[in-house]
Structures are given as C-alpha cells and as structure tokens.
Amino acid sequence: MEIVQKYNLPKQLFLQFPWLNESSKILFEDVNISEEKMRSISLIEMVQFLFKEYPKLLGRIKQFFRNIIQSKEEFSPPTDDTIHLAMYPVLQIIISLTGNRILGNALTNTFAKHCQSVLTNMSSNRSLNKILQDIFSNLGISCTIDEKIYKNGMKFPFQMDFPSYLKVSTKIRNESWKLINRYFGDGKIYLIRHDVILLLREFVRQKTQPDYKQINKELSTQMEKIPEISEILNEISTLMATHKKRFESSIFSEGETIGSELYPPCIKAILFNAMHGENLSHNERLAIAFFYLNTNHSIEDTVDIFRTSPDFDEKIARYQTEFAAGGPGGKGTKYRMYNCVKLKSFHLCRDDDPNFGDKLCRDGAKKNNGEIVPIQNPAKDFIFWKKVDLNRLHRSQIVEQLESSDEAEITKKKEEDSK
Amino acid sequence: MVRHIQFPSNKYLIRHLITTAPRHSYHSATYYERPGAETMDQKGYIACDFVVDIDADHIPTNCRQNHDYAICKACGAIFQGEKPLKCSECEGTKFDKISWICDECLEVSKKQVFNLVENFLLRDFSIPLEDIHLYFSGHRGYHIHLKTKAFLDLDQDARREISDYVTGEGFSFKIWNFRKIQNSMTGFSIEDPGWSGKIAKELYNILIQGEPRIREVFENPIYGKKLNSVVLNMFISNRQYLIEQISKKSRAWQVAGISDKSWIRVFEILRDRIKADIDVVVSIDLHRLIRLEGSLHGKTGFRVMKINYEDLKDFDPLKDALSFPDNPENTLDIEITVPISPKIRIGSNNYGPYNKGDKLKLPLNAALFLMCKDVAMLRN
Numbered sequence A: 001m002e003i004v005q006k007y008n009l010p011k012q013l014f015l016q017f018p019w020l021n022e023s024s025k026i027l028f029e030d031v032n033i034s035e036e037k038m039r040s041i042s043l044i045e046m047v048q049f050l051f052k053e054y055p056k057l058l059g060r061i062k063q064f065f066r067n068i069i070q071s072k073e074e075f076s077p078p079t080d081d082t083i084h085l086a087m088y089p090v091l092q093i094i095i096s097l098t099g100n101r102i103l104g105n106a107l108t109n110t111f112a113k114h115c116q117s118v119l120t121n122m123s124s125n126r127s128l129n130k131i132l133q134d135i136f137s138n139l140g141i142s143c144t145i146d147e148k149i150y151k152n153g154m155k156f157p158f159q160m161d162f163p164s165y166l167k168v169s170t171k172i173r174n175e176s177w178k179l180i181n182r183y184f185g186d187g188k189i190y191l192i193r194h195d196v197i198l199l200l201r202e203f204v205r206q207k208t209q210p211d212y213k214q215i216n217k218e219l220s221t222q223m224e225k226i227p228e229i230s231e232i233l234n235e236i237s238t239l240m241a242t243h244k245k246r247f248e249s250s251i252f253s254e255g256e257t258i259g260s261e262l263y264p265p266c267i268k269a270i271l272f273n274a275m276h277g278e279n280l281s282h283n284e285r286l287a288i289a290f291f292y293l294n295t296n297h298s299i300e301d302t303v304d305i306f307r308t309s310p311d312f313d314e315k316i317a318r319y320q321t322e323f324a325a326g327g328p329g330g331k332g333t334k335y336r337m338y339n340c341v342k343l344k345s346f347h348l349c350r351d352d353d354p355n356f357g358d359k360l361c362r363d364g365a366k367k368n369n370g371e372i373v374p375i376q377n378p379a380k381d382f383i384f385w386k387k388v389d390l391n392r393l394h395r396s397q398i399v400e401q402l403e404s405s406d407e408a409e410i411t412k413k414k415e416e417d418s419k
Numbered sequence B: 001m002v003r004h005i006q007f008p009s010n011k012y013l014i015r016h017l018i019t020t021a022p023r024h025s026y027h028s029a030t031y032y033e034r035p036g037a038e039t040m041d042q043k044g045y046i047a048c049d050f051v052v053d054i055d056a057d058h059i060p061t062n063c064r065q066n067h068d069y070a071i072c073k074a075c076g077a078i079f080q081g082e083k084p085l086k087c088s089e090c091e092g093t094k095f096d097k098i099s100w101i102c103d104e105c106l107e108v109s110k111k112q113v114f115n116l117v118e119n120f121l122l123r124d125f126s127i128p129l130e131d132i133h134l135y136f137s138g139h140r141g142y143h144i145h146l147k148t149k150a151f152l153d154l155d156q157d158a159r160r161e162i163s164d165y166v167t168g169e170g171f172s173f174k175i176w177n178f179r180k181i182q183n184s185m186t187g188f189s190i191e192d193p194g195w196s197g198k199i200a201k202e203l204y205n206i207l208i209q210g211e212p213r214i215r216e217v218f219e220n221p222i223y224g225k226k227l228n229s230v231v232l233n234m235f236i237s238n239r240q241y242l243i244e245q246i247s248k249k250s251r252a253w254q255v256a257g258i259s260d261k262s263w264i265r266v267f268e269i270l271r272d273r274i275k276a277d278i279d280v281v282v283s284i285d286l287h288r289l290i291r292l293e294g295s296l297h298g299k300t301g302f303r304v305m306k307i308n309y310e311d312l313k314d315f316d317p318l319k320d321a322l323s324f325p326d327n328p329e330n331t332l333d334i335e336i337t338v339p340i341s342p343k344i345r346i347g348s349n350n351y352g353p354y355n356k357g358d359k360l361k362l363p364l365n366a367a368l369f370l371m372c373k374d375v376a377m378l379r380n
Helices: A011-016 A023-030 A035-040 A043-053 A057-069 A082-098 A101-121 A128-138 A162-172 A193-207 A217-224 A227-242 A265-275 A282-293 A299-308 A314-324 A340-345 A359-363 A378-418 B010-020 B103-122 B156-167 B195-207 B211-219 B229-237 B239-247 B260-274 B280-284 B309-314 B364-372
Strands: A143-145 A158-161 A188-191 B026-028 B030-032 B045-048 B050-055 B069-072 B078-080 B095-098 B132-136 B141-146 B289-291 B305-307 B331-336 B344-346 B349-351 B359-363 B376-378
Touching: A011 A023, A011 A082, A023 A035, A023 A082, A043 A057, A043 A082, A043 A217, A043 A227, A057 A082, A057 A101, A057 A227, A082 A101, A082 A217, A082 A227, A101 A128, A101 A193, A128 A143, A128 A158, A128 A193, A158 A162, A158 A193, A162 A188, A162 A193, A162 B156, A188 A193, A217 A227, A265 A282, A265 A299, A282 A299, A282 A314, A282 A378, A299 A314, A359 A378, B050 B103, B050 B280, B103 B132, B103 B141, B103 B156, B103 B309, B132 B309, B141 B289, B156 B280, B195 B211, B195 B239, B195 B260, B211 B229, B211 B260, B229 B239, B229 B260, B305 B309, B331 B364, B344 B364, B349 B364, B359 B364, B364 B376
Parallel strands: none
Antiparallel strands: A143 A158, A158 A188, B026 B289, B030 B045, B050 B141, B069 B078, B069 B095, B132 B141, B132 B305, B331 B359, B331 B376, B344 B349
C-alpha cells in the first residue's frame, strides 16, 4: 500500500476520502499541475478543466445525484480513483448553485456514511487504530492511542481531548455520548474503536457541509453556462420533480414560518432541521414523533416530517411512527412526549435560541396572582400557557381598542361641547 | 441601563466610570469584531470566555432561613426565610425581599469553588491552574473565567455539556450498566475516571466513616427525599462487605433486599454531594455580561476583585473586599428604612440587627453596605 510520506496515510485513503486535508494535492499531481497554478485559476476554469481532464466525471456526478435523490445513501463504485477526488469540489459547487439544503445534507450524509463503511470494513487491518489516529491528526484533532488501557474488562485504546470530542458528540444528541456517561479524566475521553469511527463520521458530516454563500449571482450565471453543469442541473431538476413529496414538502416551504404559533422552540428547531433535510438524530426523531402523536396529529402527518430526511424509507418510518402511537390499531402503549429535563440533557432544548427561543420556556408562565409556573413539558405545559398568553394578548388588545375608542369618543364629545 | 459601549483604552473606560458613576458595571465575556455595534448581529461574534458563576443564591443553605425576610407589600407583615406564596395576614401575593449574606453562605460558595477547581477543572478537565481566573463577585459568590483556546471556541451545546458534567445532570444508570440481574448487582469501580469512579469513591469515603456518618448523609440529603429507613439499615448492616468490594475494585455490590430503585436513590444523594453547584445559565450563555473587575457591587459596595487561587482559603470577603480603609473616624449618619435590617459582620465588627427608624452613625463600609442593600438611607 502506497503511503503518502508527508501524512503517514495510504494514498488509497486520500482517493476515498476527498474531504481529508491535502487530498487535493493528490488530484493536482494526477493532472500534473502545480498547486500554485491550480490556485491561480478561477473557479469556472477549474470546473471546465476537471470536466475536460476526466471525461467520466459528468456521468459519475449524475449518478451521484440519482442516488441521493432516491434516498440511496451510497456512491456507485468505484470510490477510490482520482475521479472520486475530482467529484468532490464539483459536487460542492453544484449544491451551492442549487442552494438546496436537502441535497446538501444528503451529500454530507453520503460522505459520512461512506467513511464509516470503509473504516468498518477495514476492521481486520492491524494498523487501523494508527490509521484512525492519522486521519484525526490530518483533520487537526488530537486523538492519542494507548493499547494498554482497559476499563471494565474492555479495551479503550483511544483518548480524545474534550474540546474535539464535544464538537461532534453534542450533535449526536444521544445520552450515551454525554460527557458524564463517558470515562473522562485528565482532559481526555477514553474511547473504543467503534466510538471513534462514529465520531469521525460526524466530523465528516460537518467537514463536507457545502458553503451556500460560495457562489454569488454573477458566478452562478457563468457557472450555469458550462454545458456539463447545465446538463447536471437539468437532470437534478427533472429528478426532483419525480420525487415531489421529498423536495416540496406539503407542510413547509423555504422561508415560511414554521409550525403553529403554539409549538415550543425545541419542536420548531427540529422541524426546521427536518425541512432542510438534515439527518435528524435518533432522539430528535423520537421527540418530534412523540410531540406530533401527542398533539392530535395523524400518523400520515407524522410520517410526512421525515420525508425530507436523507435516509427516508417510508416503510420503516411508518412502522416506527405506528409503534410510537401504540402500534397498528393503537393496541400498545402510546409514548408520551419527553419532558423538558430530558430534552435539555439531549441538547434539544432551544429556550434561548435566537431564532426559535421563547421567554415562556426561559422564565416560566406567570399566573394572575404573580406565581411563576416553570414549563416542564413542551406538549402539555408549553401549549397550555402559550394559549393563556395569546388569550391575554388578545384581551389586552381588545382593552386597548376599547380604551382608544373611549378616548376617541371623549375627544369627539369634548369637541361637540366646545362647539 | 447603558449598553453597547466600546472604549479605545482603559483610560477612556475609567473616565467614563468617573463621570457617570454607575451603580453596577459589567463587561461582555464575549469577544466581538465591533463591540460597540448596537445589535448582536452587527457585532460579529469571535469567541467567548467560559464563565462559571458560583453564587450562594443557587445553593441550598440553612442560614437563609435566619437572615432572609419577605415583607408583604399590602399589609407589611414580616416573614422570616423564603417568600411565602400568600401572606397569612392579608392573602397578598406581592412581597419585598431582604436577601442577606453571612459567613456561612459565603463559606458555602467558597467550598463550591474548591470543589469545582479541584475535582473538575484540574482533575477531569486538566486545566492548568494559571488558566483559571478567579474573582470575588462583590456579593455572595465567585466568578471563574476560563480563557484558554479550548474553551473560547466552544459552541453553546458544548458549554451545556460541560455544565451538565459538573452538575451531574444526565447521568444514565442504564448506560453505566448499573443493573440488577437476578441476584447480581453491577456497580462501579473506584479506579474509573469520570463520574462512575467519583460515585464509587464518595460511597467508599462515607462508608468508612461509620454508621453515624452514613445516617447523617442519607437521612439529610441536600436535595429531595431521605433514604428509606429499611434500606438505610440494610446498607449499614452490609457496610463492611461493601467497603471490601469497593476497595478491591470489584463491581459486584449485591446487597440482598436493596432494589434497583433504592440504589438509584443512593446514587442521586451521592451525586448531589459530588456535583459543583454552578449557575448553568451563565456558563452556556454566549453573550453574557459579567461584573467588571475593580468595580463596586451595587448591592453591597464591596469590590469585585481578582483572587489568586492559592489565597482563596484565607480570603475573607467581609474584610478583604471592602472598598474603603477600615477607619472608625470615617463615619456616615444613616437611618434604617425597612422593618428589619439583619445582622452583618463588616471587618471585625458586627452591626445590627436594626429596626425601622433607627438612626445610626456607622463606619463608612458598614453604612455603605446597608444603603446598597436598600435598607437604609443617608441622613442630612
């Protein structure tokens, strides 16, 4: 296996993982062009150059979009050649051109799961631990190895510094990833190999996130004039039209105020993420399903939320939703909505979020006698007190209207009297 | 309140403070590209210190029952301790509060600082002591600023996670494999890093101190219900067995008759003893305003001051944070304006309790404290 000396990693990995830092250098070497020259050419020239240099690139990109639009979270092989490397920047540009976050999240999901799958398949490789350490090092993350560390009879060879760990573990939103539920000391979290691969998957998800502001209007117009780009965009648009339910969700549209005004901030935030095709965590999926099912929404409405998910499978989503609702026919136990303490521990509470936050969640509800009632459950307490708040607002508006009409009447009367 | 002010240098800040003499002064714990911009969006967020607030107000203390008062706004009835829901005299629901400080609550705050620094920041997070900046808040507690790069770049989720860790929030017994399978109970190892090891160590430390200590801990928990007496007795009779199991690092902690539920209550009580009582809201806020070092706290007149951690043990806020030299000649004439002004130690003298209308000539620091607490006014 050819090792790229400077980075201690096999060349094969740079081809498979184009998101690694310095992967682009392998690409430049393959097309025999200096890094300096490559950096001096414009984005338009680079895209044209790549399509010219790799005639199969167009077909591979089209296949990639066919896959993700049909919710197939995988690349069509091969995924270990220089075309795979060349695809990466072009895919990022195309997603930026479309501005479609559902596609963007499907892309990050595909790269993240591909990474997980490649590394899991290498489990028999004796040097896999070292490879994982080198990948983290390439990404600027400190993760050391000590093969002699055992906890409760299990080997914990990896130690990751806590800021790097928290950067991704908090996005998994599952209590097993909470710092408090980990072996943690001396600033390091002790991890098994399986954990490390899952964390890397989440790093990849973040690293491959497209920059939607990368392409301005002028550049966009020029880019669309490149025949290959135009062809791909047309194909994407045709494919999206055939999968309307996923891309034009009946519940939401871009820019629309999300949900009812009675929805708590945590639910609004999850719905917003769902709308943008983000891969919702296990707990986010459960929270939104439990909330919908406990607020008189139908199974159909609940399943619809997940249609924009990159790994949406109607059969599975329907089965799980029906199960949460008490099974087909409602014979089993209907799950209750998580309470606020639970949501906080899952990092799903958004009480002070600048976009979704709500004073009611932060400060609690105020009864007429001045007593403060804390909000403890988003499905019961929040909705009840939000209604009370809205009613109070409504009443105060009526009072204001009455007062202003009184004032107008008094003024009118005064004017008449003075006459 | 005046906000969004940016000063080119300390000289301008000091001039502003002299000319405006604000009762409270704060600075942002966040670094912005344009700190003077009017809105948060325009400021351009760069990074934020990780700030920990330890305040006796958030920690259950017995002394509060002795020195805090609520006065019914409608009828003037006085209630010692926590504010009642309703006035027992007139059923009024609005109260004026008199929140006081004493050696006991200031000591509780100090203990929590030691707990946080020793058991969490130094041991678990491995933060170098020189990166821990400690301040007396000027009132009932302390602020700790962590300015290392590792903390500056943390997002809100990561900050909540750290706060959850030090406050023991989200500990999952299921994940830690703590369960009773038939007659076999799996516990924790004293060697484990992190919370499982902390729980094992705390339990061991209590058990080796004998029955009276075990009773004291489990019959008077910091929060929540005391441990069931039957369970407590079983616990005491199996004390030696548990000590042996824990000291030989065994996870087999089975005690016949103690259910999973009771074990979980035992651990909850231990958790509340181990955790650091911090104000989580302060630590997770990315746009927090924090008291300015060197300014005076508007509710006490005490200095907000930096303290070397090594000096904390001997630090006496009621003496070392006074704003003016302890000069008995330097006095103020004041009059008490509320029904009750509790006792306070300032320097080495005690003052009070006083009653409404008392006319007093007190040393400057004591008089200033009572006026800042809004219980007295200056006499002409």
